[in-house]
Amino acid sequence: MTGSRAAAAQQEPAGRMPRVLVVDDEPQLVRALTINLRARKYRVDGAHDGATALQLAAARRPDVIVLDLGLPDMDGIEVIEGLRGWTRVPIIVLSARHTSDEKVDALDAGADDYVTKPFGMDEFLARLRAAVRRAAPADAEELVVRTDTFTVDLAAKKVGRDGADVRLTPTEWHVLEVLVRNAGRLVTQVQLLHEVWGPAYGTETNYLRVYMAQLRRKLERDPAYPRHLITEPGMGYRFER
Amino acid sequence: MTGSRAAAAQQEPAGRMPRVLVVDDEPQLVRALTINLRARKYRVDGAHDGATALQLAAARRPDVIVLDLGLPDMDGIEVIEGLRGWTRVPIIVLSARHTSDEKVDALDAGADDYVTKPFGMDEFLARLRAAVRRAAPADAEELVVRTDTFTVDLAAKKVGRDGADVRLTPTEWHVLEVLVRNAGRLVTQVQLLHEVWGPAYGTETNYLRVYMAQLRRKLERDPAYPRHLITEPGMGYRFER
C-alpha cells in the first residue's frame, strides 16, 4: 500500500488532460518541459514573453501556468499581477534567482509556488500535480451551460429541465457533452462518431440520427423545430444556447 | 518600488487572524514559529506528534497546517492522509530531508507545499500567506452532510441514522466518503474503483454493485428505491442529499 502510493498518484493527472501554459524566454527549457508534460498527458502551450503569455492565458484557459520571471518584455511580477486581475489559475514561478526578496515578492503578488532553477523534474511535476489538484474544484464550478429550456452541468454530468432532472442514457449524455463542449461551433458527424463510438466508426450516421432525435425529444420544447440541437445538413450538428 | 510592494503585502494576513497549526517534534522550532506568527497576528496552536496534530486539526479547524515529517509517533505521510480524509486545509510540509522522493511522496499524498530546513523566515511566511490566500474562498466545504434519513460526518468518520450510529466496514465507508465528497456530482465507476481499490482496478464493477447494495441496505429508507445513493446506468453513481 505504501509503495503503491507514489506510483498511483504519479501515473496521470486527475482530470482529463489538464492544460499547462509554459512561459520562459529560453526556447530550450520550453521545449524540454513541453516534451515532458506531453508525455504525461498534459496539453501544453508555450510562450516566450509576457505579452504572449497574458494573451494565451486568456485564450486557452490553462489549468496551471508555469512562469519564468526573467522575460524580455515585462517584469515577471507584472505578468503575475496582470493574471491575478481576472483569474485565480495556479501560477508556479520558475527562477534562477535564489534571493529571498524575489520569492517573497512573487508569492505576495499572487504566485502559488516558487521553484528555483536548476530543479529536479520529479519534484517539479509533483508541485505541478499539487497545484492542479488544488484548483480542480474551483474550476469545475463554471461548467454549467444554460439555455432557456434546459441546463447542462458538465461537472456533475446532470441535465435539468423545469427544475427536475432529466435522465439521459450514457450514449445520449456523451453525444450531448461533445456538442455542449463545442457550444456554438459545428461538430462534424465523423467527429461525433469518433468521440462517442470510437475511431473505428465514421459512417454510421444513422446512430446520430437516432440519438439526436432522442435528445431533442427530452430537451427541446418543440422537438420538431429544434432551437438548440441544430442540424447542419450534410455536415454535422451544432449546439446553440 | 520593489521594496514597497513587499512591505505592503507583508504587513498583515488577508483575512482576520487566520489560525495556524504548527506540528513539529522540536519544541524550539514550535516556539520560534509561534512567536513569529503571533507577532504577525496569526492565532497559533502547536502539536508535537501526529496524534495530537490530527486531534487539534479537527478541534481548532486551522486555516493552514505547518507539518514536520519527522514525528515520533507516526509517519508524516500518514498524517497528511489522515487529514486529507476529511479536509482540504492547506498543508505546508517542513522537512530536513532534501531527497526528491520525500518531496514527491508528501506532495502527492496531498501536501500543498514543501519547505526544506533550514529555511528563511521571510520566504516561509510568504508561502504561508500564499497558502492562506488561496484557501480563503474554498473554505465553504461542509464536514457534516445531512439527508432526511441519515447523517455523514466526514471529520469524525461516522454515520448516524435515527439518532444512533450506523456501523460501516472500512470499504463501505471509503465508498460512501468518495460519493459524499462529490455530493450532487456523478462519480464514474472507474473513478470509484481507483479511489477505493487502487489504480490497478478499473473493471471490477461487481465490487461496486455489492457495496452499493450494502450501503443502501444500511442507509436508505427503502433500499429497493434509493433516494440518495443513486445509480446512473452505464456511467456510475451519485450521492444526492
Add this chain to the structure above:
DNA sequence: CGGGCTCGTCAAGGCCGCGTCAAGATCGCC
C-alpha cells in the same frame, strides 16, 4: 418533374449491466 440522397421517426430484438444472494477466501483479533 422525378430520382437519389439525407434526415427524422418508430419499433423490435439481442445483449449488456445492474441488483441480489450466498458461499468461499482472507484478514485480524483474541
Add this chain to the structure above:
DNA sequence: GGCGATCTTGACGCGGCCTTGACGAGCCCG
C-alpha cells in the same frame, strides 16, 4: 490456532440500452 468480521467471487434474472432495419418527408440536382 480458532473464531468472527470483512472482502472477494460466482451465478442468475430482469430491465433497459444499443443496435438495426424499414419507411416517409424534404431537398438538391439532373
